[in-house]
Amino acid sequence: MRTAAGPAVGALIVLAAVATACTPPQLQRADARRSTPPPTATSALTTPGFPPGPDRARDQLARLTVAWGKNWQTYKRSEFGAGWSDETDAPGGRNGCDTRDDVLRRDLKDLREDARDPCVVVSGTLHDPYTGKELPYSHRRASRIETDHVVALGAAWRAGAWAWTPARRLAYANDLDVLLAADKDTNYAKSSWTPDKWKPPRKEYWCEYGRRWTGIKAKYGLTVTAPEKRALQELLATCG
Structure with missing residues (x-):
């Protein structure tokens, strides 16, 4: 009718x-975002047990495949997605927050969040792991803080990501285990170098840097070059 x-x-x-x-x-x-429940203190912003401890990292390093990088000339940032995405099953994914906001929420201290949208970090301070600098952050001002892929996307591409599906590359690019808030200039100097070409200026961080790098390579089944493996062994040797 x-x-x-x-x-x-x-x-x-x-x-x-x-x-x-x-x-x-x-x-x-x-x-x-407004229709998504706000993140909670229990949101998984890192995989439990990551980065691996020194002994586990040494064991993982011993098991990684040693090979020279491939297809470096075909790398494009767009192969890992068009930017930050919440639509992955990696740590921090599908919690309603932008990946960069998740990194800031996890890595900054003296954190203040937007009362209307707890995903948004209004202000805080980063103790930069690479240099030891204290870097202030304000949502409304230009920042000296960038989000760094510890094993850079270009380095991951050469080590095997070139053969992945687009979905796996997107997950990698937004995996909080792979990401750190870091000083902008230092991140620029780091670029996509492997540890045999670049190490953090702050030597006190070498142990954790080696653990993180090795843990990421093991988690995603990426290869290491022979010089890279030796450099990782040197980093892990500083763990004591």
Whole structure:
């Protein structure tokens, strides 16, 4: 049975669909975020037991395949997705927060979050692991803090990520085990170098850097070059 209200209802549905289609993507994402339960203190921002302890890291390093990097000339950042994504099963994924915000929430101290959106970090301080610098952060100001892939995307590509599916590369790029908040200039100097070409200026961090690098390579089944393996052994030797 057709009622007189039918055409009006249909028109409203069409208008709603048009409004949604015309809404800018960033506003659609904001609406989706508001409909997602806010993150809690128990949100998994790191895999339990990561990075591995010194002994486990040494064992993992001994088991990694030694091989020269491949296909370096075909690397493109876009192969790992178009940017930060919450749509992965990696630590921090699917919690309603941007990956970079997750890193800041985990790595900054004296943290202050937005009262309306706990995903957003308003301010805090980073004790930079690579240099030991104390770096202030403010959501409304340019920051000296960047989000670093410990094993850079280019380094992962050469070590085997070139053969992965797009979904696995996206997960890697947004895996909080792979990521650290770090000093911008130091991150730039690090680039995609492996440990035989670059080590953190702060030697007190060498042990953990070696553990993290080895743990990431083991987690994703990536290869290491012979010089890289020797450098990792030297880093792990500082663990005592």
